[in-house]
Amino acid sequence: NFILTQPHSVSESPGKTVTISCTGNSGSIASNFVQWYQQRPGSAPTTVIYEDNQRPSGVPDRFSGSIDRSSNSASLTISGLKTEDEADYYCQSYDSSNSWVFGGGTKLTVL
Amino acid sequence: EVQLVQSGAEVKKPGESLKISCKCSGYRFATYWIAWVRQMPGKGLEWMGIIYPGDSDTAYGPSFEGQVTISTDKSTSTAYLQWSSLKASDTAMYYCARLGMAVAATFPSPDFWGQGTLVTVSS
Numbered sequence: 001n002f003i004l005t006q007p008h009s010v011s012e013s014p015g016k017t018v019t020i021s022c023t024g025n026s027g028s029i030a031s032n033f034v035q036w037y038q039q040r041p042g043s044a045p046t047t048v049i050y051e052d053n054q055r056p057s058g059v060p061d062r063f064s065g066s067i068d069r070s071s072n073s074a075s076l077t078i079s080g081l082k083t084e085d086e087a088d089y090y091c092q093s094y095d096s097s098n099s100w101v102f103g104g105g106t107k108l109t110v111l
Numbered sequence: 112e113v114q115l116v117q118s119g120a121e122v123k124k125p126g127e128s129l130k131i132s133c134k135c136s137g138y139r140f141a142t143y144w145i146a147w148v149r150q151m152p153g154k155g156l157e158w159m160g161i162i163y164p165g166d167s168d169t170a171y172g173p174s175f176e177g178q179v180t181i182s183t184d185k186s187t188s189t190a191y192l193q194w195s196s197l198k199a200s201d202t203a204m205y206y207c208a209r210l211g212m213a214v215a216a217t218f219p220s221p222d223f224w225g226q227g228t229l230v231t232v233s234s
């Protein structure tokens with residue numbers, strides 16, 4: 001089974017930069033695109049990064065995505081943190097059957 | 112303006128059937144995939160499946176194959192998720208999403224999401 005592992009939680013201060021990792025347990029995470037979703041408390045998810053590093057219209061350029069083949073991981077970096085960035089973040093990719101696989105989610109606290 | 116508006120919260124008993132909806136507007140419904148995602152209370156996101164309204168091509172996540180049915184009605188631009196016999200473990204929030212963003216991928220990523228439908232199954 002293809003599994004994506006994320007840290008359970010991260011915290012950082014406003015104005016700082018935080019990076020959330022998403023590590024694949026097998027294969028190459030670079031073989032399939034990775035998406036990142038933001039879910040604020042009580043709200044539906046929204047897409048903040050698709051196809052590894054593409055930002056949807058309306059998502060600020062403080063959000064960026066990358067792939068590190070050496071660690072078989074994807075990362076979401078948020079710079080210039082704002083309190084409104086406090087949310088759960090999920091990575092998502094695909095397994096060998098093209099089924100979607102989500103990471104367990106990371107709770108970002110901005111304090 | 113693209114909108115995905117989901118049906119309201121449901122409270123059901125184990126063994127009952129249920130069909131929830133995702134009414135789509137503001138775009139050509141038949142030409143975009145729709146995905147369904149489950150979120151159990153306090154838990155993460157799980158992919159249930161996708162459907163292409165144009166030809167009803169459907170794929171289910173391994174955990175959901177045979178457990179739910181995904182369908183669409185092109186005449187009303189609505190996607191559906193249904194259960195024939197609910198279990199307590201089906202208690203969750205369910206989201207639909209339009210798959211509309213692609214630069215290099217074969218499969219698009221979600222660009223618009225519904226607001227979610229809370230399903231509670233309890234005796």
